[in-house]
Amino acid sequence: MIICRTKRELKDALHKLRVQQPDRKVGFVPTMGFLHEGHASLIRQSVQECDTTVLSIFVNPLQFGPNEDFDRYPRDEQRDLALAQASGADFVFMPSVEEMYPSKMLTRVTVDVVTDRLCGASRPGHFDGVGAVVSKLFHIVQPQRAYFGMKDAQQVAVIQRMTMDLDFPIEIVPCPIVREPDGLALSSRNVYLSAEERTQAVVLSQSLAEAAALGGQVGITVSELQEQVRRKIGQSPIADIDYVELLAFPNLTPLDPNQSLADTEGELLLALAVKFGRTRLIDNRILRFAEVKAYV
């Protein structure tokens, strides 16, 4: 496994490989590090489907708001490298902030509509930062496929839209959420949780599972479903809801709140963001009520 800290090193190494084997398929897993089994599953899927797998580890300051956790975002380079190697990554790109942003960024990549709700609304500027860094990384790595976890479902939708709109020659591969045995979605931020918060946080995945089951009930509306989820999460005395929303997927446009779930069409995203103490967790589930079944 080769570790590159500069764009030049990585580009030169990948170029050499491509000249040797022009049809080589490069898979890319962009991350902010503090890797867990969710990231490992992305790396393993890339290794299985591609000839070369590039993992990037970069805590991107541009996607953090001024009052967010950029400085205290967890980092553990040695553990990350061990996990990357065990999962089969060929290259790890871990640039410094100065390497990625040598001068002030004047260029913004903005995806409209898809960013209107959820974290796009709660975290202004967040997805501009994601769009910029993912564009940069795509241009540095030039992968054929890029792997993203559905844990950040809105991020997947934003990147898929950006990739389509701008004709990036890259296939975006959304991968399933990996969960703890009790249902909590894996997240680098779970490390922030106190024992009590960790116990209570299980209510998130439970509320999503209940909602998927509720879809079978005749006549329940979009707003009633959202209300049920809020009520379930409210059973945790320390849960502080940021949002609970059911939206059309992948465009993330709102539904008529009075619409019956049975009358909805296609895939829907039930997404939530909830604070436990200082830690904001997100989770989601893709639902399809039209056929009275839930999946993913």
Place this chain on the structure above:
Amino acid sequence: MIICRTKRELKDALHKLRVQQPDRKVGFVPTMGFLHEGHASLIRQSVQECDTTVLSIFVNPLQFGPNEDFDRYPRDEQRDLALAQASGADFVFMPSVEEMYPSKMLTRVTVDVVTDRLCGASRPGHFDGVGAVVSKLFHIVQPQRAYFGMKDAQQVAVIQRMTMDLDFPIEIVPCPIVREPDGLALSSRNVYLSAEERTQAVVLSQSLAEAAALGGQVGITVSELQEQVRRKIGQSPIADIDYVELLAFPNLTPLDPNQSLADTEGELLLALAVKFGRTRLIDNRILRFAEVKAYV
């Protein structure tokens, strides 16, 4: 010369060539067609420096304002193809609007600061449209080098900044303005000019040449230079000035109007946009007064 009307055709053909010769250098000349000797000079330079030259012809609706000339922008496919072939292009990509924009664009590529003045101010949204279409074309063609005429100096500055900020793996090659024998900068829009307008339009290049010479005078200020250029253009009774501006290049930031030219540093852009009848023409000259000499 191969003509491709779909992204798929062009990408497949280029991919085949790259697999045969992985180190092949692809040069790209994006245009809106109605080609003239300025475009031909870009194609010839690419042919000289690269293994394969791709010309694109696409009148991009996204970079025209609602009251601009998208519908009447001149088009002549057969003449364009003849000129492309004569200049040595290997591929001509001429997609339809539907091929380039199969669905509503939700993604915007915006370059700040560099677009604050000149056409960025006169034509709101223009450079967002340029950023979007150039990003798309860069991803479709994946060239090593892309050639742009300095006639659109702000466009060159915007695309260079976008390319640097987003790490596009492409070298932007600015090429000199090609002029008629009397000095008028070549432009597809020159065809709009009446005989009278065509005669008077020569005042643009004359005013720029005078300004370059004026730089040698001791003590003249930025605003005095701009005033001289305006006065010169004003000698044409039908010239209607949109802007005359002297800015730092390539960031296109304003200078202190009371600053002496002799005290300015580095490259400056003297840019102008002037209407003759319904036709808006632009021209510019890169100047360097610090060393009391003008070039390009």
